[in-house]
Amino acid sequence: MYFRDPQQRERFERQGYIVVDFLDEEDVVSLRQLWHDHDDPILAMPFNVTIMSGNLAYRERIHNEISKIVAPRQERILHRSRFCYGSLVTKQSSHAGIVPLHQDPSFIDERDADTYNFWVALQDVNETNGCLHVVPGSHRLNRYPRSNGAFFSFPYRDMHEIIVRDGLIAVPVRRGQAVITYQTLFHMSYPNVTPHPRLAVSALAVPASSALHHYFQPFGVWDAPLEVFQVDDDFFLRHTMNDRPTGVPKCGRIPYRVNPLTLENFSEALELAGHGV
């Protein structure tokens, strides 16, 4: 899987993310309508993603509608890719809606391929309503498999302050633009302090020929070995996050590992991305 446009590919590989014009206004209006037409208990949470819902029919419906609009657009940007999961991502007006610094979980064996996330803004998004913040170049720093715990267990807590101070930048975007990230990129978002919900779509792109894997650790035991399950493309539409998968083949068990992070390799990664301090 790679970017059809060589300039996008170069910037993406160097920075770990890029911003692209992605949806036209008609698509944005349809996806906003999709959000308005549905209700679910997860919407009461300050930050929520469709995939957290216990209502499997709701998840599937949202995924299918997003797929119709987003999959062909992903295809125009990426060669040999496959659209996997589409979710609506809502950050409600609340001081509690922080998404802490994290890398995304691994969805495939990343030893010789990568997955990308498309985060698509359904209105202008900036620092007051919870835009993404990223650490350019950080996609190179830890490429070990990441489990369902990736959202809760950023491994470099001792370096957190330095990472945020020297590396984190806001990525404000216009309605319809997408932030495409390596899933290994360090990123986060601050609360939405405006009176209106912040709406976005999140969609996973995987190499066309890669089988999906789910790397599982029991909730809260984030240094436990990772159990590796081979799953199909629909798995995350029916799976409850943080439950141990059942009824799917287990294909391995690997020790929990992360790459050591030092001031040196952190500064080097920023410099390679053109964001040196």
Ligand SMILES: O=C(O)CCC(=O)C(=O)O
């Ligand atoms: O939507 C957000 O504010 C954060 C999303 C995010 O970090 C993620 O999907 O991994």
